[in-house]
Amino acid sequence: MNARCVVVVPTYDEAENVARLVDEITAAAPYADVLVVDDNSPDGTADVVRSHPSYGKALHLLERPGKAGLGAAYRAGFAWALEHGYDRIAQMDADFSHPPARLDALFRTLDDADVAVGSRYVPGGGVSNWDWRRRLLSWGGNLYVRLLLRTGVHDNTAGFKGFRRDALETIGALGSESNGYGFQIENAWRAAQAGLRVREVPITFTDRVAGTSKMSGAIAREALVKVLLWRFGTVLTFLAVGGVGYVIDVASFNFFRTLAPFNAYDPAVARTLAVGVAMIVTYVGNRTFTWRGSSEADRRREIGLFVLFNVIGFGFSVVTLVISHDLLGLTSRLADNISANVIVLALGTAFRYWTYKKYVFATPKERTPSSIHQVFPSSRV
Ligand SMILES: Nc1nc2c(ncn2[C@@H]2O[C@H](COP(=O)(O)OP(=O)(O)OP(=O)(O)O)[C@@H](O)[C@H]2O)c(=O)[nH]1
Ligand SMILES: [Mg+2]
Incomplete structure (x- = not known):
């Protein structure tokens, strides 16, 4: 891989997962660096990162003062990656829901796509250990987003994605406004609006085994309302x-x-x-x-x-x-x-x-991504 690649991983209380995750990322995509964005986790996640043998080489740590949400952590991580000159930027959760083994496929898909989405809802993809209620919720949420936003993507809440750097700039990901699942949907929608080439890569999603969930009703409500406003x-x-x-x-x-x-x-x-x-x-x-x-x-x-x-x-x-x-x-x-x-x-x-x-007031959809920077204002990080 000639392109410089980095995997951005936001963490909050992931001390049990983070070291093994870094090892599995390195095994799957040895050419990629890892950036952990930690919001001062009380369980000492940052200390685990600092004591990893790759720390300071391929493994980097961005520490933030307190828990400010997944979207804010990703915006900070993306800003860091752009500043440090990476060409391809992937994002994934720290809880092994996203299979590190599929990172290489995600990065390579960016050879001829602007955005690669690790997708549960294309042939070959799926979820491994969800009960019918979680399945229904996720499927219903995706249907809601698909009907309203018409992104053309099957998995609109996917949190396992890869971007070319100019795609991140074009969609103004640093200026996105939502924090929870809404963050994933917002970027999918912005990519569709900007007319970027989005390709889905099938993945099997696995529920977290260690650590605790940060999902909340407020995060779900944020997404429901924001989708209506965007639409x-x-x-x-x-x-x-x-x-x-x-x-x-x-x-x-x-x-x-x-x-x-x-x-x-x-x-x-x-x-x-x-x-x-x-x-x-x-x-x-x-x-x-x-x-x-x-x-x-x-x-x-x-x-x-x-x-x-x-x-x-x-x-x-x-x-x-x-x-x-x-x-x-x-x-x-x-x-x-x-x-x-x-x-x-x-x-x-x-x-x-x-x-x-x-x-x-037509947005310049037909132009190539590199020629349209900032279709959306990107001021906040
Ligand atoms: N830095 C940072 N990371 C966060 C924050 N909230 C969640 N995360 C991380 O974002 C990723 C996704 O969070 P999860 O708690 O797994 O959320 P989820 O996948 O919706 O919920 P589960 O189904 O229980 O896994 C994990 O790596 C978390 O550690 C936050 O406020 N700050
Ligand atoms: Mg999770």
């Missing part, structure tokens, strides 16, 4: 920006109609000015909040398209009115209102969302 956050923000734009549209129309020196304007001029003001607000709002990640776009093209789709959206309302009023003969005031204000609003909103997302 619907963009639409909700878009609707909120649109709502603010609508209020500003109405307010500025009345401003231009009633307040000196604008009260000389007739309704059509006031309407046009109000639409202009509302468009500036919704453009800035969508650029700042809804699609803040896509910062590499050509600004003039972006604004041009934004105005174009707004004009087309406005054209919709006229066309819909003509269809319902003149062609279908629905001439009552109620019909006109439903047509102009309900159908047009829904159609126009859907049309704007779709065109903004696909054309105006």
Whole structure:
């Protein structure tokens, strides 16, 4: 293996596991270094690492002052690995749930993939000693994530993964926000969003034998809620920006109609000015909040398209009115209102969302990973 490889292992009270784990990693992937990220484990995990014969050579230790969660430990470990120039970075638990023997397959998969996922849910993969309740929970959780996020990956909660360094940079893994299982899902989702090549490698997952679990209800809840926010956050923000734009549209129309020196304007001029003001607000709002990640776009093209789709959206309302009023003969005031204000609003909103997302603020999906750094802001570690 020419690439420089490292395996990042977060530990909290894993004194019983960590030394043997390091030995098995070294046996399976002798070319790889190991970084243990320990959160000041009370059971002396860090001391066990320091007294290992490889310590200071292929084995490194990153010590943090206290238990801050799995995601935070991984972000610190990934930052360390990037700083130290590693090309391929793997992550795994310390409790032997992830088979060290599959590390080599994971690293080699990165020859022609950006992310390699040690997967339970592809042919050849599985879980070895789970009762039906754990199986159902894991399977149901994965189905929930797959249906909502559509990552294209079968095992979205997998904690056994490998990344090329530019993939970590592209997905902004250092700026991810979740700590528990959500951390694994978040990176799977970010990788899918960035259009990276993700390949699954079958593994058999084994329940921990020694040490205690750190899994909690809070960790599961974090994941459930975050998945909903990732899935619907963009639409909700878009609707909120649109709502603010609508209020500003109405307010500025009345401003231009009633307040000196604008009260000389007739309704059509006031309407046009109000639409202009509302468009500036919704453009800035969508650029700042809804699609803040896509910062590499050509600004003039972006604004041009934004105005174009707004004009087309406005054209919709006229066309819909003509269809319902003149062609279908629905001439009552109620019909006109439903047509102009309900159908047009829904159609126009859907049309704007779709065109903004696909054309105006499109994230640069087709480009190669190395050319898109920081699709997501990565500020926190
Ligand atoms: N540094 C650090 N490591 C953690 C923290 N929480 C969990 N870990 C480690 O992350 C890995 C996964 O944690 P586990 O307790 O095995 O969680 P789990 O796999 O969901 O639960 P089990 O099914 O019981 O194994 C283990 O290596 C833990 O030692 C933390 O707050 N800080
Ligand atoms: Mg575990």
